[in-house]
Amino acid sequence: MPDIIRKAVFPAAGLGTRFLPATKASPKEMLPIVDKPMIQYGVEEAVSCGLREIVIVTGKHKRNIEDHFDYAFELEHKLRKSGKHTLLEEINRLCRVNIAYIRQGYALGLGHAISCARPCVNNEPFAVILSDDIIDTDDTLLKDMVSLYKKLKAPILALERVPRQAVHRYGVIDGTPVGKGVYRLNGVVEKPAPERAPSNMAIIGRYILTPDIFDILAKAKPGKGGEIQLTDAIGGLLKKRPVYGYLFKGKRYDAGDKLGYLKATVDFALRNPELAGPFRSFVLDAARGLKH
Ligand code: G1P
Numbered sequence: 001m002p003d004i005i006r007k008a009v010f011p012a013a014g015l016g017t018r019f020l021p022a023t024k025a026s027p028k029e030m031l032p033i034v035d036k037p038m039i040q041y042g043v044e045e046a047v048s049c050g051l052r053e054i055v056i057v058t059g060k061h062k063r064n065i066e067d068h069f070d071y072a073f074e075l076e077h078k079l080r081k082s083g084k085h086t087l088l089e090e091i092n093r094l095c096r097v098n099i100a101y102i103r104q105g106y107a108l109g110l111g112h113a114i115s116c117a118r119p120c121v122n123n124e125p126f127a128v129i130l131s132d133d134i135i136d137t138d139d140t141l142l143k144d145m146v147s148l149y150k151k152l153k154a155p156i157l158a159l160e161r162v163p164r165q166a167v168h169r170y171g172v173i174d175g176t177p178v179g180k181g182v183y184r185l186n187g188v189v190e191k192p193a194p195e196r197a198p199s200n201m202a203i204i205g206r207y208i209l210t211p212d213i214f215d216i217l218a219k220a221k222p223g224k225g226g227e228i229q230l231t232d233a234i235g236g237l238l239k240k241r242p243v244y245g246y247l248f249k250g251k252r253y254d255a256g257d258k259l260g261y262l263k264a265t266v267d268f269a270l271r272n273p274e275l276a277g278p279f280r281s282f283v284l285d286a287a288r289g290l291k292h
Pocket residue numbers: 110130133169170171172190191202203204205229230231256
């Protein structure tokens with residue numbers, strides 16, 4: 001088994017019910033944050049960490065994800081003719097990334113989506129990126145996890161401390177500290193009630209997994225919400241081998257949630273060189289207006 005991570009799997013077949021009606025016929029992953037769809041942030045993050053083989057697990061109504069990462073002849077022609085070369089390079093840059101698409105016929109859960117990627121991942125360690133967890137572009141979470149994997153040669157989950165009342169939205173770990181920000185997992189539980197949660201350390205949407213997860217997923221039974229849960233399979237994995245957590249202290253946006261999505265949009269717009277000035281004035285005026 002190679003000890004470098006080259007592949008990143010993006011589960012993108014979910015129904016996006018938290019964003020209905022916007023996601024009735026369009027993928028949640030294509031909702032824009034300023035001028036890029038959510039999934040593009042994740043793909044750019046993967047590529048910047050040297051993960052150049054991308055696997056996107058898609059489903060019904062998700063075809064425009066494929067179009068987004070593909071060449072667009074007519075558009076290219078128009079941009080070239082009008083001399084918009086920077087924009088042309090910007091839209092073509094991502095078309096050079098090697099992306100494989102796999103369809104998940106039924107949305108049976110995150111664990112099931114990951115198991116669908118098996119034919120593309122084969123016998124390699126790989127990353128999983130949940131594109132609605134957007135990591136601030138200044139943070140190096142995935143890069144740090146990829147380096148840590150070289151040392152530990154074991155699965156690693158990104159963790160974040162969340163308020164107790166929020167643990168029911170996450171997979172939560174029980175772990176023992178073994179290094180700076182590194183925990184060895186003793187157990188995991190998917191979306192526990194606050195009083196039953198083993199800690200307030202939540203799994204966030206970046207994982208490094210080893211291919212032995214696939215055999216466990218193949219035998220997995222539906223868990224929380226009747227879905228095949230990745231967290232349950234990780235619970236099975238840690239009975240067989242050490243699994244680690246890496247505590248993230250940077251900025252994450254839960255863009256799968258309306259408020260998190262808006263926060264990401266505002267923060268990214270405030271840092272966009274073209275928009276920052278006028279948008280900042282607008283936000284300040286709007287906030288003042290609300291106070292009166
Ligand atoms: C999924 C996982 C959960 C994890 C979360 C991170 O939940 O099942 O364990 O904590 O992603 O965002 P979802 O957000 O798909 O409900």
